[in-house]
Amino acid sequence: MSQDLAITFDDILSAAERLKGHAVRTPLLEFTPLNEKLGKRVLVKFEGAQHTGSFKFRGAFNRISTIEPSAKSAGVVAWSSGNHAQGIAAAARMNHIPATIVMPSDAPKIKVNNTRALGADIVFYDRYSESREEIAMALVKERGAILVPSYDDPHIIAGQGTVGLEIVQQAEEAKADIGAVIAPCGGGGLISGIATAIKHECPDASVYSAEPVGFDSTGRSLKSDGPAKNDSDARSICDALQSPYPGQMTLPINKLKLAGGLAVSDDEVRAAVRFAFEKLKLVAEPGGAAGLAAALAGKIPAHEGALAIVISGANVDPDLYCQILAS
Amino acid sequence: MSQDLAITFDDILSAAERLKGHAVRTPLLEFTPLNEKLGKRVLVKFEGAQHTGSFKFRGAFNRISTIEPSAKSAGVVAWSSGNHAQGIAAAARMNHIPATIVMPSDAPKIKVNNTRALGADIVFYDRYSESREEIAMALVKERGAILVPSYDDPHIIAGQGTVGLEIVQQAEEAKADIGAVIAPCGGGGLISGIATAIKHECPDASVYSAEPVGFDSTGRSLKSDGPAKNDSDARSICDALQSPYPGQMTLPINKLKLAGGLAVSDDEVRAAVRFAFEKLKLVAEPGGAAGLAAALAGKIPAHEGALAIVISGANVDPDLYCQILAS
Numbered sequence: 001m002s003q004d005l006a007i008t009f010d011d012i013l014s015a016a017e018r019l020k021g022h023a024v025r026t027p028l029l030e031f032t033p034l035n036e037k038l039g040k041r042v043l044v045k046f047e048g049a050q051h052t053g054s055f056k057f058r059g060a061f062n063r064i065s066t067i068e069p070s071a072k073s074a075g076v077v078a079w080s081s082g083n084h085a086q087g088i089a090a091a092a093r094m095n096h097i098p099a100t101i102v103m104p105s106d107a108p109k110i111k112v113n114n115t116r117a118l119g120a121d122i123v124f125y126d127r128y129s130e131s132r133e134e135i136a137m138a139l140v141k142e143r144g145a146i147l148v149p150s151y152d153d154p155h156i157i158a159g160q161g162t163v164g165l166e167i168v169q170q171a172e173e174a175k176a177d178i179g180a181v182i183a184p185c186g187g188g189g190l191i192s193g194i195a196t197a198i199k200h201e202c203p204d205a206s207v208y209s210a211e212p213v214g215f216d217s218t219g220r221s222l223k224s225d226g227p228a229k230n231d232s233d234a235r236s237i238c239d240a241l242q243s244p245y246p247g248q249m250t251l252p253i254n255k256l257k258l259a260g261g262l263a264v265s266d267d268e269v270r271a272a273v274r275f276a277f278e279k280l281k282l283v284a285e286p287g288g289a290a291g292l293a294a295a296l297a298g299k300i301p302a303h304e305g306a307l308a309i310v311i312s313g314a315n316v317d318p319d320l321y322c323q324i325l326a327s
Numbered sequence: 328m329s330q331d332l333a334i335t336f337d338d339i340l341s342a343a344e345r346l347k348g349h350a351v352r353t354p355l356l357e358f359t360p361l362n363e364k365l366g367k368r369v370l371v372k373f374e375g376a377q378h379t380g381s382f383k384f385r386g387a388f389n390r391i392s393t394i395e396p397s398a399k400s401a402g403v404v405a406w407s408s409g410n411h412a413q414g415i416a417a418a419a420r421m422n423h424i425p426a427t428i429v430m431p432s433d434a435p436k437i438k439v440n441n442t443r444a445l446g447a448d449i450v451f452y453d454r455y456s457e458s459r460e461e462i463a464m465a466l467v468k469e470r471g472a473i474l475v476p477s478y479d480d481p482h483i484i485a486g487q488g489t490v491g492l493e494i495v496q497q498a499e500e501a502k503a504d505i506g507a508v509i510a511p512c513g514g515g516g517l518i519s520g521i522a523t524a525i526k527h528e529c530p531d532a533s534v535y536s537a538e539p540v541g542f543d544s545t546g547r548s549l550k551s552d553g554p555a556k557n558d559s560d561a562r563s564i565c566d567a568l569q570s571p572y573p574g575q576m577t578l579p580i581n582k583l584k585l586a587g588g589l590a591v592s593d594d595e596v597r598a599a600v601r602f603a604f605e606k607l608k609l610v611a612e613p614g615g616a617a618g619l620a621a622a623l624a625g626k627i628p629a630h631e632g633a634l635a636i637v638i639s640g641a642n643v644d645p646d647l648y649c650q651i652l653a654s
Contacts, residue, residue: 027354029376032417048608049356090359110605277648278437281375281610281641314608321604322649 005256006154006249009200012161012193015062019162022065022094023058024050026163028170028308033279038295041176041306045167046282048314052114054240054288055163055190055312056080056087056150062159063148064091072097074144079103079132081239082111083313084150089118100145102136108239108285108317127242128232151189152247161193167308168201178205179305184290184312185209185218185261187243188250194310195257206259206303210290212236212269218246218254219261227251237266237320240287240313262300264293270324272296276311277325286324288313332583333481333576336527339488339520342389346489349392349421350385351377353490355497355635360606365622368503368633372494373609375641379441381567381615382490382517382639383407383414383477389486390475391418399424401471406430406452406459408566409438410640411477416445427472429463435566435612435644454569455559478516479574488520494635495528505532506632511617511639512536512545512588514570515577521637522584533586533630537617539563539596545573545581546588554578564593564647567614567640589627591620599623600651603638613651615640 026049034042047055064076075098078088085101092099099120103112104127115122125135140147149156164181171178181198185191188209195207209218214234221228229245236242246254254261264272269286272293276284284292291309294300300307353376361369374382391403402425405415412428419426426447430439431454443449452462467474476483491508498505508525512518515536522534536545541561548555556572563569573581581588591599596613599620603611611619618636621627627634 024357027356027376029354030351031376032378046608049354049358051359053608274645277610277645281373281380283604283608283610318601318604318649318652322645322652325645325649 005253007158007161007196009196011154011158012165012197015158016162016165018062018065019058019159022061025166026050028167028174030174031280038307043171043174043176043306043308044280045163045308045310047163047310047312048283048288052086052090053313053315054083054087055160056083057090058162059156059159059189060084060087060148061091061094063153063155064095064097066155067095067097067146071146074146075099076148077136077139077145078148078150079136080150081242082107082115083240083315085115085120086111086118086315088148089115089120093119100139102132108315110317111315114315151187152249154249157189157193157250159193160190161197163190163310164194164197168197171306171308176306178202178308179303180206180208180300181308182208182210182291182294182300183310184241184287185211186241187247188218188254189247190312191258192250192253196253199257205305207257208294208300209254209258209261210294211261211263212238212241212290213263213265215242216261216263218251219263221246221251222255222258222261237269238287238290240285241290262294264290264297268293268297270327273324282311283314283316284311285313285316332580334485334488334523336523338481338485339492339524342485343489343492345389345392346385346486349388352493353377355494355501357501358607365634370498370501370503370633370635371607372490372635372637374490374637374639375610375615379413379417380640380642381410381414382487383410384417385489386483386486386516387411387414387475388418388421390480390482391422391424393482394422394424394473398473401473402426403475404463404466404472405475405477406463407477408569409434409442410567410642412442412447413438413445413642415475416442416447420446427466429459435642437644438642441642478514479576481576484516484520484577486520487517488524490517490637491521491524495524498633498635503633505529505635506630507533507535507627508635509535509537509618509621509627510637511568511614512538513568514574515545515581516574517639518585519577519580523580526584534584535586535621535627536581536588537621538588538590539565539568539617540590540592542569543588543590545578546590548573548578549582549585549588564596565614565617567612568617587628589621591617591624595620595624597651597654604652609638610641610643611638612640612643
């Protein structure tokens with residue numbers, strides 16, 4: 001079966017080799033208040049400590065570091081609400097490649113500013129009326145640049161899968177048996193990479209995606225034949241998890257490997273961001289806290305063994321963060 | 328010389344044995360924006376991830392776990408602005424010992440609430456007109472309880488010293504040569520423990536204390552013959568670093584082992600709390616960020632090798648935190 005999938009476990013091992021010495025091996029942390037709250041061992045993989053404040057650097061570096069020298073000068077193009085943007089910008093800078101990012105005009109300021117500070121050019125579009133794909137493809141044609149998708153790319157998925165590989169290794173170091181893993185899901189690159197690693201190394205563990213209500217296209221697709229699409233009227237506090245539909249490469253992996261897809265409300269996400277501040281002392285952006293939100297809301301089915309929760313990003317504007325802390 | 332000091336390096340090794348499996352081995356993290364800002368490798372020891380959100384659990388557990396079974400029922404008494412309080416409460420609970428804490432009436436709510444939630448009794452006093460020592464000693468006499476000082480105790484100093492021991496081990500894992508270490512300083516328990524570990528293992532490294540302006544009694548004592556005292560009119564945003572004077576046990580260690588004491592303003596501390604939020608994605612309380620503040624303000628003398636910065640605590644009320652983020 002797996003030969004039909006975009007990546008194998010070996011691709012994740014190769015990505016880990018490429019990322020060695022370039023990406024941060026982010027900590028897997030354990031907190032008494034969280035263990036007590038959920039009544040079990042819980043391990044938190046904190047990707048806020050990754051370069052650019054989210055896991056996206058992993059896939060971006062894994063893809064960009066394979067670009068041939070002759071193709072470097074034409075640069076790369078990507079679209080992103082902000083975390084992929086920063087990951088691409090940082091990885092491109094490290095590899096001396098120019099980067100142009102198509103970003104929604106309502107992207108968080110911190111993400112726009114950081115992307116620019118990392119040396120990338122930014123082209124804005126309207127999230128609700130314009131097509132990021134069309135704008136990016138026009139740039140690609142015009143410049144002969146390479147498009148780096150945010151999830152539908154084997155190198156991207158394998159790079160994000162190194163999060164899962166590290167969870168396996170670090171859980172072993174912490175003498176924990178992983179029984180379940182949950183991570184936020186937009187287009188599905190992170191969760192499909194993680195699931196590939198986890199199901200290879202811990203086949204009995206259950207892997208769940210966490211999506212915002214209204215953007216739970218992966219969760220709904222798992223229960224139906226074809227891919228589900230998100231309603232264009234949907235809104236969420238999770239700016240990082242607003243893909244219109246699951247990826248063509250990620251969904252087949254997720255269909256095969258996920259135990260389920262969980263949807264979380266904005267209020268549940270706010271509660272998780274507050275919990276991370278008060279009890280974990282970690283900054284989490286709304287989308288990054290979606291998995292924690294599902295866990296705190298008691299949505300993860302009962303399971304043996306420890307639960308690993310990925311906090312996938314921490315790029316949040318202080319205004320919104322403080323609104324959430326006060327809510 | 329060292330036989331006159333309250334602790335030796337071996338006491339820290341013993342503390343590390345006692346803490347094994349009870350305290351968190353907090354992560355030592357590296358961040359590109361911080362390396363770039365300071366123009367060198369910088370490693371951040373994040374004690375916000377310790378039980379109760381600060382390093383204080385280490386010393387408290389090291390002291391309380393040595394209490395004889397026959398003395399347990401009379402309990403322990405401590406005074407604290409909040410972090411030692413929580414450390415004592417958590418360590419006492421783990422050892423099934425009742426705890427009473429004398430806390431200033433203006434202690435941050437998060438610290439009061441967490442201390443209470445950990446099962447300790449709280450007795451409030453006025454920080455500027457009453458003596459915490461007298462109140463605590465009356466409780467000790469009345470109950471036959473054991474007083475657990477917040478810094479002037481060999482077990483407390485040795486317990487906090489495990490932070491330094493871990494920095495040495497984790498820097499080696501990260502292939503970093505430690506050239507300088509800075510940590511916040513109130514009564515001096517943390518910095519004297521750290522300095523004992525660092526100077527034993529990396530004798531060429533320089534260790535600095537960071538104190539708020541007006542509460543820089545350790546820094547001033549290093550430059551004078553006797554111990555300096557802080558002005559009772561002094562005020563600081565760093566609620567955790569407001570000891571009236573250096574410890575009797577900690578100052579002789581610090582005099583011998585510190586390369587200097589640095590003082591930071593409230594504005595420099597605010598800038599460090601914001602930097603930790605924006606770039607490190609870590610919650611830091613004002614006092615916990617004093618070392619980072621000194622580093623960001625360019626106050627650490629030039630040195631070879633990597634700089635290790637201890638963020639010592641992260642218990643901050645959301646109101647104050649958001650005031651700081653907006654400032």
